[in-house]
Amino acid sequence: NAGVTQTPKFRVLKTGQSMTLLCAQDMNHEYMYWYRQDPGMGLRLIHYSVGEGTTAKGEVPDGYNVSRLKKQNFLLGLESAAPSQTSVYFCASSFGPDTQYFGPGTRLTVL
Amino acid sequence: EDQVTQSPEALRLQEGESSSLNCSYTVSGLRGLFWYRQDPGKGPEFLFTLYSAGEEKEKERLKATLTKKESFLHITAPKPEDSATYLCAVPLGTYKYIFGTGTRLKVLA
Numbered sequence: 001n002a003g004v005t006q007t008p009k010f011r012v013l014k015t016g017q018s019m020t021l022l023c024a025q026d027m028n029h030e031y032m033y034w035y036r037q038d039p040g041m042g043l044r045l046i047h048y049s050v051g052e053g054t055t056a057k058g059e060v061p062d063g064y065n066v067s068r069l070k071k072q073n074f075l076l077g078l079e080s081a082a083p084s085q086t087s088v089y090f091c092a093s094s095f096g097p098d099t100q101y102f103g104p105g106t107r108l109t110v111l
Numbered sequence: 112e113d114q115v116t117q118s119p120e121a122l123r124l125q126e127g128e129s130s131s132l133n134c135s136y137t138v139s140g141l142r143g144l145f146w147y148r149q150d151p152g153k154g155p156e157f158l159f160t161l162y163s164a165g166e167e168k169e170k171e172r173l174k175a176t177l178t179k180k181e182s183f184l185h186i187t188a189p190k191p192e193d194s195a196t197y198l199c200a201v202p203l204g205t206y207k208y209i210f211g212t213g214t215r216l217k218v219l220a
Contacts, residue, residue, distance in 0.1 A: 004154075031206070042115070042210035043155075043198070050206065058207065090154050097205045099145065102154030 002026055004103035006091050012109045013081045021076040021106050023091030029101075031094045032074040033058070034066060036087040037105075043090065049074055081110045113138045115201050117211035124218050127188045132214045134199035135181040144182050146175050147198040149213065155198055158184075189218045 007022040023032065030051050035043040045058030049068040063085060065077045074093075078085060088107050092100040114137045124130055134144065143162050147155035159168045161177040168175050172193060174185045184197055196213040203209055 033206075040212060042212050043200075043208075044210075045207055048206050056206070092154075097202060098143075099157050099160060100208070101157065102147075104154050105152070 004091055004093055004101055006089075006103040006106050008106060009104065010107050012111065013078075014111050015082060017081050018077070018079050019081065019108075020078075021089055021091075021108075023074045023076070023093075023103060024072055025074075025091075025093040025101075026072065027093060027095075027101065028071070029093035029095055030071075031096060031100075032068065033092045033094075033100065034064070034074065034076045035090045035092065036060065037090060038087050046076065046089075081108075083110045086110045113201075113203055113209055115199060115209045115211040117197075117199060117214050119214060120212070121215040122217070124186075124189055124216070126190055126218055126220050129185070129187045129189070131186070132184040132197055132216070133181060134184070134211055136199075136201050136209075137180075138201050138203065138209070141179075142202050144177055145200045145202075145208070146182070146184055147200065149196045149198055151196075158197075186216070189216075191218045191220050194218045 004025045033048045034046040047066040049055045052071040055066045067075045091103040094100045118133045146158040149155045159175040164179045196215045198213045200208045200210045
């Protein structure tokens, strides 16, 4: 039982490049979330999903897109990376609007 | 404005020196308050959920309490392995959570 896993763990991009972050959970959770964590700021919600095939915007969605084609996977895409997107990205999942279980994070640097 | 504030920002304790971390919130209609522990380079790990004022929960050396305006995480006789950042979070509506910026705890042997 791996819980929530994230791929990759680290990535360095140049401004304008694109990439996709993958989140997978094996707990059969309906809800999945993408957060970013920056120094001096709390975790901020980027996008979330309440079930397979559904997505919704969170607090800071600009510059990101997501997809939830399978219940166990939640993808976060950066179409044209900017230095302001340098951050640590966390995926989380939950059965419902309750306790969230987090992945180990992806550290992204945009040069 | 909905807000979650944690204090202190950082705390250094000697091993065995008990203390408390604070999480104050200004959210109408509280639907729970969550405490997480985050180790460097890792994701937050769930500790407790509190739902109503007066509720308390314990786990090893940690005890979380809740009032109508704040929550405390009491650490009794801490050990170096308790060193971590402790986060609190409050749900806003069904899907959005406000996280505090955390308290960085360092316990010295």
